[in-house]
Every structure is written in C-alpha cells, then in structure tokens.
Amino acid sequence: MVRGGRLRGAAAVAFVVALLALLAGCISEPSGGPVISYSMTQGPGGQSQPLPQIIAQPPAAGWAPVQIVRGFLAASASFAGGQRIAREYLTTKENRAWTPNWSAVVYSSGPKVGEAAYTGTGSGRAAKVTVSGPVQAFLSGTGGYVAPSASATGGAPGGQPTFRLEKVGGQWRISKAPPYLVLTSYSFQYDYQLRNLYFFDPTGSHLVPDPVYVPLQATTASLMDGLVYDLIHPPGDWLSRGATSTSFPGKTTTIGDVTLTGGTAAVNLGGAIAKGANDKLMQQVSAQLLYTLIGSGGSGPAVQSVQLSVNGKPWSPRGSDSNPVQQLRQSKYTPANGAYSRFYYVDGAGDLLSRVSSVSKPVKVAHIGTGFTQIAVSPDTQYVAAVKNGSLFTGRVGAPLVRRAGDGYTSLSWDPVDDLWATTGDQIVMISGAASPSQLAGKPVAVSVVNSDGTTQNVGPFTGLRVAPDGVRVAIIVGGNDLDFGAFVQLPNARPGQAAVRIVLSQFYVSVPSATFTSLTWYGPDNVIALRDPGPELTEYPVNGGSSTSIPAQPHMSSITASLGNPLIASLPRGAMVADTSLSGSWTPVQGTGISAVYPG
Structure with missing residues (x-):
C-alpha cells in the first residue's frame, strides 16, 4: 500500500536498509514519510550525534552552466549568512529577487542535473538547466511538510526546477532560480x-x-x-x-x-x-x-x-x-498532558480497583464481572468499557455493563467528552453515548482514515488505538508493525448514521517490518510509548518525529500504560504488574494481581 507516496512491504524494507548505511540506529525511513527518521537514543538522557555542518563552496572561474547549478544546489543548503555563498552564483538582479525563505523541494534520491540547453550567441548567449528526480516532500515557506500525493505524477510545484543562466563578466551566473530550495534527503536531514x-x-x-x-x-x-x-x-x-x-x-x-x-x-x-x-x-x-x-x-x-x-x-x-x-x-491555557495520578485494573474476582501508586492500598471502585481481558476508564472516571472474547461492554462505573453491537474488538480508548473509540479488525469505530444503559444507544459508527492529502488509507487491520489527552490526536497501530499518528477532523455535512468526524493521518510514523506493536499509551502532550515484540522492546516516540528513547523492558510484558509525572505500569503473565517511576527501566513489582492496568483515557 502507498500512503502519500510512502512505500510499504519490500520497497520500504529496501529503503530502510539503504538509510541505515547513512544513519546508524534509525527505526525506519520510508520514501514518502518525513525526511528525518526516528533516531534511537538509549535511556532518558541519551543524546543524538551532533549534526555536521554544510560547507558551501563559491563558484570557480570557467565553470560551465551544469557546474554552476550543481554548485548552487550544494551551497544553497547552507543558511549561513543568509546563504551568502549560494548568492555568489546568482546575477545581481536575481540575488535581490531570490527569497526562498524556508520553502524546499526534497528529493528521495538525486536529484539529477540535466544537460544545458543553449540559446543565442555572443553577449546574448544563455543557457537553461533542468533538475529532475523522485520528489519525497514539499516544504512550505513557513515550514509545513507535505508529502506528494500517491496519485501525483511527481515533480516539484510548477514542474521540474529550471535554472536560467547568462554570462556576467565572462562567467556563467544564474539569472532565474526556482523560488524554493532544491535539497536531497541527506542535506535536508542535516539542515532542518x-x-x-x-x-x-x-x-x-x-x-x-x-x-x-x-x-x-x-x-x-x-x-x-x-x-x-x-x-x-x-x-x-x-x-x-x-x-x-x-x-x-x-x-x-x-x-x-x-x-x-x-x-x-x-x-x-x-x-x-x-x-x-x-x-x-x-x-x-x-x-x-x-x-x-x-x-x-x-x-x-x-x-x-x-x-x-x-x-x-x-x-x-x-x-x-x-x-x-x-x-x-x-498562561491560562496549556497543552493537555493527561496527568492522572490514579490507575485502574480488574482483579480475579471481577472487581474494578484503583490505586494512586504502585505501593498504595488498592481501592474497590465497582464490580464489573470476570472474563474481561481489557478495560478503559473515561478521563472523568465516570465510565468504563471492557472487552470479553472480542465483545464490547460499556456503562457508568458502578452500574451494570451493557453489551454493544459488533465483535472482534481489539482496543479501546475514551476521549475527553466521553465518546469511546475502538478498533475492530479493518475498522476504527466511534461510539457516542457509549455509557448509555440503552442497547439502542451507543451504536458503533465506522470512521474513515485518510492521508494528509485526502487519499483514503485502507491498510488495516487496526490493532491498537489511543486518543491523546487533548482529544484531537490519536495514535494507531496499523498492520501490526506500523505506529501511525492522526487527528480527528469534523465533517459538517455527515449524513445520519455516518460519523461526523474522520481521522487524517500525519506524515510522521514508525514502521518496523520485523516487529509487532502490541500496546501503546500517551505520555504527556506530545509523546507515545509503545511496546513491541519480539523482545519485548519499549520505546518512547515524539509525535512530531523527533528522536525516540529506548526504555529497558522486562520479559513477557503484554501491555503498558503511562501518565505524565506518574509511574509506568506494565502487565505481565498471570496478572502480575510492575512499575517504573523514572522511565529508566527500573521496574519494581506492584503488590496484588490484576489485568489491563490503565490510566484514564
């Protein structure tokens, strides 16, 4: 499948192998996703390697048009001194006119500088040089990142970048350059x-x-x-x-x-x-x-x-x-961080318990019954949802749970307004009124998932989902080995029976073809912690695509839950639980047993 030009399967694996030769320790770098991949650091204090600086070279005497264009492309990747060296390749008039700001076209390979096409003679002699190659991304003049559409024919905005040149004092100079930078994936990675x-x-x-x-x-x-x-x-x-x-x-x-x-x-x-x-x-x-x-x-x-x-x-x-x-x-307004001090779980007797720390005494919240393998508690702690043999049950805490329509449920997450989100195989569904005691209310409605360019994303199954504390963003496990990030966008013209919202995917994602993501949780306003097998491996990922952090895991971990400023809680076989207060892998046993330890959300 292709998402915004990104490759899956064998092509993605091949690209990952190629990138690893360039950057040691990266998770993945598909050709249509962000140019900067998730570089790994060990432990919370880990640091990425310092980025090399691009050394710009001025034009040399006697350079032909193709050499001038190649030199300009290399020099323009350096922002030092307002791209002073790059401007030496331009005529005086073009130097005043050329203002690319932060805009760029990024090529996944190349780009190829074509042969010069000449026109005119003598003092009127001019040249045109065109650049081509597979476009990986467009960067707006204000930093916005857009991958080309999967259905696009490729190329830069307005066609292939073209440079026009003329002679100044007997030397070729660029008289017209594209209004954006032309960068390789490598130069962009070390320049932005x-x-x-x-x-x-x-x-x-x-x-x-x-x-x-x-x-x-x-x-x-x-x-x-x-x-x-x-x-x-x-x-x-x-x-x-x-x-x-x-x-x-x-x-x-x-x-x-x-x-x-x-x-x-x-x-x-x-x-x-x-x-x-x-x-x-x-x-x-x-x-x-x-x-x-x-x-x-x-x-x-x-x-x-x-x-x-x-x-x-x-x-x-x-x-x-x-x-x-x-x-x-x-500031009166802050990012929602989801800092809940109390976590919940179900014991062998079917009681919903809560506790404020790994060593505090558990408090019985309600009796929900036995046989449940997964629970979710709403952010206001008023409602609970639970899965038993793929069936979904919801209700107010302390009241009998009601079975909802559908089956094959694999993950649950409440948003801040008490709507429930769930994955069921190839679908993501939203359940408004999920806590209603009526079986007629709270009917699951399928939600479409699209790429940032509007093309449909159809690459399930969706096996995991967690809504961010802000209720705007969502982390999704797709196909087992992809961790995607998306946002809820309202659809004002939705018809009755249709979802009034859809999920628009970010360009930032993690792909590990050789592993399977098994659990995920938000940690603060801009990070997701994910558990994957084999290993198990536990990793914290910034949703903005920054460097990830490896957290040492314990053998046989099956789920993970987190809350900013509070311990990580992980589930182990036979109802055992462990806690880590430092995100450093210093796990200590939690007294008692229970399944599906979760913070609200």
Whole structure:
C-alpha cells in the first residue's frame, strides 16, 4: 500500500536498509514519510550525534552552466549568512529577487542535473538547466511538510526546477532560480530541525502541538519571525485543516520584527487583532506565542518570556499588576498532558480497583464481572468499557455493563467528552453515548482514515488505538508493525448514521517490518510509548518525529500504560504488574494481581 507516496512491504524494507548505511540506529525511513527518521537514543538522557555542518563552496572561474547549478544546489543548503555563498552564483538582479525563505523541494534520491540547453550567441548567449528526480516532500515557506500525493505524477510545484543562466563578466551566473530550495534527503536531514507551533483544540480549551521544520542555521530573529507568521497563517497540514485553529484573527499583522532582549521576546501585532480584541482572545494569543517561542532561540539565547503589544501598546492580563512580560506559569491555557495520578485494573474476582501508586492500598471502585481481558476508564472516571472474547461492554462505573453491537474488538480508548473509540479488525469505530444503559444507544459508527492529502488509507487491520489527552490526536497501530499518528477532523455535512468526524493521518510514523506493536499509551502532550515484540522492546516516540528513547523492558510484558509525572505500569503473565517511576527501566513489582492496568483515557 502507498500512503502519500510512502512505500510499504519490500520497497520500504529496501529503503530502510539503504538509510541505515547513512544513519546508524534509525527505526525506519520510508520514501514518502518525513525526511528525518526516528533516531534511537538509549535511556532518558541519551543524546543524538551532533549534526555536521554544510560547507558551501563559491563558484570557480570557467565553470560551465551544469557546474554552476550543481554548485548552487550544494551551497544553497547552507543558511549561513543568509546563504551568502549560494548568492555568489546568482546575477545581481536575481540575488535581490531570490527569497526562498524556508520553502524546499526534497528529493528521495538525486536529484539529477540535466544537460544545458543553449540559446543565442555572443553577449546574448544563455543557457537553461533542468533538475529532475523522485520528489519525497514539499516544504512550505513557513515550514509545513507535505508529502506528494500517491496519485501525483511527481515533480516539484510548477514542474521540474529550471535554472536560467547568462554570462556576467565572462562567467556563467544564474539569472532565474526556482523560488524554493532544491535539497536531497541527506542535506535536508542535516539542515532542518523540528519545532512545535501551538494551536487550539476545537473547544478552545487546550493547546495542541503542531510540528514544522525550520532551518538549523536560521538566526534567532528570523526563526521567531517565521514561527509567529505560522501562528497567524496556519501551515495547512494534517492538524490545521480542521482539527485545530488559531486564535489570531484573520489579517492580523506583525509590526516590525520579533525582538529578543534578556530572554524576553517582544511581539508587536497590528491589523485585525486591534479591532475589538477582548481579554480572552489576548490570553489565547499570548498562550500560543509563549508555548511556540519558548526554546526557539536555537544556538542563541533561549526565549523565557513574551511581551505582547498591539499597535505598540503593551498588553497585560488581569492579575499581572500591569506587567506585560508573561511566562509559561502565568498562561491560562496549556497543552493537555493527561496527568492522572490514579490507575485502574480488574482483579480475579471481577472487581474494578484503583490505586494512586504502585505501593498504595488498592481501592474497590465497582464490580464489573470476570472474563474481561481489557478495560478503559473515561478521563472523568465516570465510565468504563471492557472487552470479553472480542465483545464490547460499556456503562457508568458502578452500574451494570451493557453489551454493544459488533465483535472482534481489539482496543479501546475514551476521549475527553466521553465518546469511546475502538478498533475492530479493518475498522476504527466511534461510539457516542457509549455509557448509555440503552442497547439502542451507543451504536458503533465506522470512521474513515485518510492521508494528509485526502487519499483514503485502507491498510488495516487496526490493532491498537489511543486518543491523546487533548482529544484531537490519536495514535494507531496499523498492520501490526506500523505506529501511525492522526487527528480527528469534523465533517459538517455527515449524513445520519455516518460519523461526523474522520481521522487524517500525519506524515510522521514508525514502521518496523520485523516487529509487532502490541500496546501503546500517551505520555504527556506530545509523546507515545509503545511496546513491541519480539523482545519485548519499549520505546518512547515524539509525535512530531523527533528522536525516540529506548526504555529497558522486562520479559513477557503484554501491555503498558503511562501518565505524565506518574509511574509506568506494565502487565505481565498471570496478572502480575510492575512499575517504573523514572522511565529508566527500573521496574519494581506492584503488590496484588490484576489485568489491563490503565490510566484514564
């Protein structure tokens, strides 16, 4: 199957083997997914290898047009000094006009620089050189990553990149270059890094991280300017096409550059935001700026606080004593982290128990019966769902459970509004009203899964699913050996009996053809911990595609559950459970026995 140009099966395996020759310790690197793969580090303190710097070379005397284009492609991958060396390949006029910002076309191999085609004679002699190859991704001028559609014919936006050249002082120079960078997968990998933008969930309650690529060598000022631009103009990716929204009113503008003084980023906004901005709107805008800009200093000073102004007038939230400088601890809005202190499990007598730590005394919550192999407790702890022999039972905690329609259920997860999500073979279903005592209510409805470009994803079976604490994103095990990330997008024109939402997949995913994912859990707002066999192997994956972390596992682990700031709880054979308070593999036994230990969600 192909997803947005990504290869599965033998082709994907071949690509993985090729990439491993380039990057030791990577999980996988399919040709249509993110250019940067999940590099592995050992333990929570592990560090990836330092990235090499691209050394740009200026043009040499007597170079032919093809040599000039090749030299320019190599030099333009370096952002040092505003791509100073690359600009030596351009005519004076094109040097002023060429502004690619962060936009790029990334090739999975090559690209191939074609032969020069000449026109004219004497002083009017000109040349044209075309570049071609398999396109792996398009990167917008603001860092948004888009893989080409599986149905696309390939090539860059507007056709194959074409360079026009003319002679200046007897030397060939580029008189017209594409308005974007032309990069290899290798050069992109070592020239860009991931950053998170923060947008709001549909209820406007929580911030949701949205990853973009930014140049490693970007100055602090240009990086902050670009990130603020992205908040005003969302990149149109898998999250910002209906799953999240920005609080910035349309046609908001920035006045001048974002400045950084003593760790405080000063942002001056104008345009539409100046018309009727209320305290709630300004608090939301401030929260987006805070979480997006904190840590955006790159190799320079880090952003520690934000000062927001509108038309030059500093804004101060209520209760701040008119202090316009805001820090994270003062933000009213934060990312949902799912930090639940109490976990749940079922004992051999069929009792639903809870406890606040691995050594605390268990508390009986309700009696749900025996024979269940998996449970899920809603985030508000009011409802429970359970699976027995592939059948689904749901209800209010303390009330009798009701069997729901369908069979073959393999995983369960509640979202923050008490809708239940489940996998059943080749389908993902949503069950609204799952806690209703009526068997007529809570009917499972199949939810479509699509790629970020809108093409249908049909590669089941879906064997595992967990909804993020924000209720916007979801982690899915596909076909046993793929861990995918997606977002819930509302469908306003859904017909009766159809789901009013669909799942749009991210470009970030993990593929391990030789292993099977058996369990997964969210850990905080932007990480998923997954268990896979053989091994077992336990790994923490950032949803934005950053470096993953290996967590030592114990033999025969069958499930894993996590909550930010609380112990990992893993299930072992015969009802045994173990806990790890440090994510370092320091497992200790949990007194008592039970099945399906879970934190709410």
